[in-house]
Amino acid sequence: MENVVLIIHLILALGLIAVVLLQRSxxxxxxxxxxxxxxxxRSAATALGKITWILAAGFIAxxxxxxIIAAEKSxxxxxxxxxxxxxxxxxxxxxxxxxxxxxxxxxxADGNTPLVPAAD
Numbered sequence: 001m002e003n004v005v006l007i008i009h010l011i012l013a014l015g016l017i018a019v020v021l022l023q024r025s026x027x028x029x030x031x032x033x034x035x036x037x038x039x040x041x042r043s044a045a046t047a048l049g050k051i052t053w054i055l056a057a058g059f060i061a062x063x064x065x066x067x068i069i070a071a072e073k074s075x076x077x078x079x080x081x082x083x084x085x086x087x088x089x090x091x092x093x094x095x096x097x098x099x100x101x102x103x104x105x106x107x108x109a110d111g112n113t114p115l116v117p118a119a120d
Contacts, residue, residue: 002069009062016055023048 023046 002066005062005065005069009059009066012055012059012062016052016059019048019052019055023052
């Protein structure tokens with residue numbers, strides 16, 4: 001279901017981009033120099049204008065639908081709930097335990113030498 005709505009959403013987005021780019025420009029930014037089209041009363045509704053409104057309504061509807069689907073999937077779960085309940089292993093002195101591995105040499109007695117792979 002989610003994939004179908006997502007595909008429809010992407011098709012609507014591409015269609016909306018194409019229709020907006022096909023429309024005639026009304027002039028410069030904020031309607032300046034366009035002959036008063038943006039300042040005057042309601043402009044004539046063209047076929048491209050109607051298609052733009054239909055695609056925009058569909059785009060908003062699929063956006064809301066995808067939001068609802070995502071909310072239903074994540075209902076009842078939290079990032080904190082997904083964390084493991086057991087704390088990581090620690091040594092007796094409180095430092096984190098080293099991972100077990102046969103290919104690592106043990107640290108030196110002073111603890112300052114880093115672990116290096118064992119030479120074969």
